[in-house]
């Protein structure tokens with residue numbers, strides 16, 4: 001299985017679709033948001049530093065994020081491919097990922113781009129706040145996360161294109177979750193043929 005990068009704004013469904021893909025293909029899964037939340041829960045030094053940025057809706061500094069990348073990647077099951085969910089989020093992270101994978105004879109594989117209207121994203125995240133109680137899902141922090149996304153993360157779409165990473169799914173419509181998953185899986189199967 002080739003690696004996959006799932007790319008989109010906060011609330012666009014990266015986590016949800018990643019879990020479906022993992023279930024179907026038995027791939028590894030790296031969600032940097034989950035990694036950081038686990039560090040916070042375990043009271044580590046990284047968690048302590050990360051908390052302050054997450055609460056403000058800012059990104060954790062690249063050096064910190066990049067410093068744990070190889071360890072997290074190497075802990076994934078071998079040969080099954082990994083889905084990167086919430087990483088890379090900056091050009092520096094993308095360059096670091098490319099280098100780390102290259103050192104292992106691997107590459108970024110393909111990407112899935114989730115495009116959703118911002119008012120829908122906001123409604124979803126406020127709803128998630130009620131369901132999951134994530135502290136960074138409040139209106140002020142969500143707005144900061146959208147801004148960070150536009151400034152620091154969205155420009156990566158051009159970087160991926162320049163690197164020749166195939167975009168197997170680009171959603172600008174509003175199909176059902178099931179229809180989305182079917183379309184994504186058709187794209188993944190075609191790339192892995």
Ligand code: ADP
Pocket residue numbers: 009010011014032033034036053054055057058059060061065085086087088089093136145
């Ligand atoms: P969402 O995509 O809904 O914002 P995540 O769980 O992916 O949720 O991320 C939550 C927060 O964790 C981000 O707002 C950011 O502070 C931090 N974070 C996650 N991934 C990264 C990353 N790759 N680089 C820097 N910060 C990150």
